[in-house]
Amino acid sequence: MAQTAAPKGLFVTFEGIDGSGKSTQARLLAEALQAEGQEVILTREPGGSAGAEEIRALVLQGDKDRWSAETELLLFTAARRDHLERVINPATERGATVICDRFADSTRMYQGLSRGDLRTKVDTLHDLMIGREPDLTILVDMPPEVGLSRALGRQGAEERFESMGVELQQKMRDGFLALAAEFPDRFRVVNGDQPIEAVRADIRAHYDEARS
Structure with missing residues (x-):
């Protein structure tokens, strides 16, 4: 008898x-689903795999002008590809x-809009890789x-993007809403x-709707 394929997980x-x-x-949703017996992988970007975490340290620490927008785009895409291969795809497949x-x-926001008019290149690299x-x-x-105010209050090492100021935050908010x-x-x-x-509660309602 042929085995039934495992349902693909939600990303x-x-x-x-x-x-x-x-x-x-993100953490609260993961904890709630785990408490219900689901297998949940909580991860982050940039990062999420060993190689991607190394790239994260390169990108998020140091002076805000350390990398050009084009270099950031290539670094983030490399990190994402490793993350996808080693964590995301295997987990959802099972x-x-x-x-x-x-x-x-x-x-799409940080490199595509705020750091240069690179949205077309961002989407092209995304489609390819x-x-x-x-x-x-x-x-x-x-x-x-x-x-x-909340971000700066964390006083963490990864303040490179937060240091760019409220103008960047406003552009990001507008950009995310445009993406939505x-x-x-x-x-x-x-x-x-x-x-x-x-x-x-709002997030859980949206998750349940997507799962149904």
């Missing part, structure tokens, strides 16, 4: 400006849910002043400027 990404709370919400803090939409979009993208929307309008089938916008539990 969920979280996007938003720095300090929006998306990382917290039926696990993958929850990723940032994915290609962040590259990645070739996959999430099943569901949660955009945690947040006023840029609030998000930047461009890809309405997979994007769901959640108001991040409300209590954590309210945000969590």
Whole structure:
């Protein structure tokens, strides 16, 4: 008797400006699904695999002018390809849910809009080397002043992008909302400027809808 193929898992990404709370919400969703007995892989970009984490350290630390926009694009694409091959694709093929803090939409924003008019190159490289979009993208929307204040308050080592200021955050917010309008089938916008539990409940409703 032929074996029934395992159902493919859902690939969920979280996007938003720095300090929006998306990382917290990604973790909360992963913990809830794991508590229900699901296999969940919680990961992040840039990073998520050994090679990609090495590239993350190169890109996110140091002076904000360390890399050109074109070099950043190539580095992020290399990291994403390794992440896809070693983590995302194997997990979803066996039926696990993958929850990723940032994915290609962040590259479309940071390198495609804020760091140079490279959106066409971003999409071309994505089509050639990645070739996959999430099943569901949660955009945690947040006023840029609030998000930047939260991000700078973390006082972490990876402050290269946060140091670019509130103007960048505003461009990112506008850009993410434009992407949500461009890809309405997979994007769901959640108001991040409300209590954590309210945000969590909104996100879970969107996840359940995508899963059904």
